[in-house]
Amino acid sequence: MKKGASPIRAAIVDLDGTMLDTIPDFHVAINRMRADFELPAISQEAIALMVGKGSENLIRSVLAQDFDAAGVEHRIGEALDAYQRHYLDINGKHSTIYMDVEAGLKAMRAQGLRLACVTNKPVAFALPLLAEKGLAPYFEVIYGGDSFAKKKPDPMPLLHVCKDFSLKPQEVVAIGDSSNDAEAARAAGCYVLTVPYGYNHGVSIHETDSDGIVDSLLEAATLIQTHNHSAH
C-alpha cells in the first residue's frame, strides 16, 4: 500500500471464500436442486469454479453443464427457485470459518476501523449466515448481491459503503478472495487486499491486481496498522 497516503479508516470484507468456506453449502444446495431436475450430482471442485458472481450466474453456469443456452433459459426460473429453497434450508450447516477471521475482525475493530461486509450472495442468505457464525455483530452494514442495481465487480456496493461511512474511497480497503473484489475496489478507488485460499474462478490470486496478498484477516489487520503508522 502507498506510503504517506491517507490512513485507512474502514474495511469492506467479502464473505464467501474470505470469511467462510461455503463451498460445502453450495454443493449440498446445488445437488438437491439438480436431483429435483433428475440431473447427476456435480463435485465441489466444479462448483468452486462457478461461485463469485451471485446466485443467478451460479445457477446458469450449473445448468450450462447439461443444457444449451435455450435449455438454460427455459429452466433458469424454476431452478433458481429450487436452489434458493434448498440453500435456505441448509445455509451454514456445512460451511466453516477460516482461520483467524474473528481475530482479524477484532484487531481491525481495536484499531478503530469501521467494518462492512459486501458479498455477492443474496442478502437473505448472508444475514442469517453471518448471524449463525457469530460474525454479524462485527459489521455496521451488510450488503448482498441484490442490495443494489449492480454487484461486484461493479464498484456500486463499495461506493455505497463509503457514503454510509462518510469516507473517501482512498480511506477504505476492500478485502476479498476474487478478481470481483479487486476489480470493484480498483473501480471505486479503494485499496484492495486479497486472500489466496478462496475461490477465484480457477485463476491464481497472484494474477489479480491487488495492494497485497494476505494469508488471513489477521495479517490484513497488521498490514493496515503498518500502513496507518506511516500515513499522515
Ligand SMILES: O=C(O)COP(=O)(O)O
Ligand atoms: O455468492 C457469490 O456469488 C460469492 O459471494 P462473495 O461475494 O461473498 O464471494
Ligand SMILES: [Mg+2]
Ligand atoms: Mg468471495
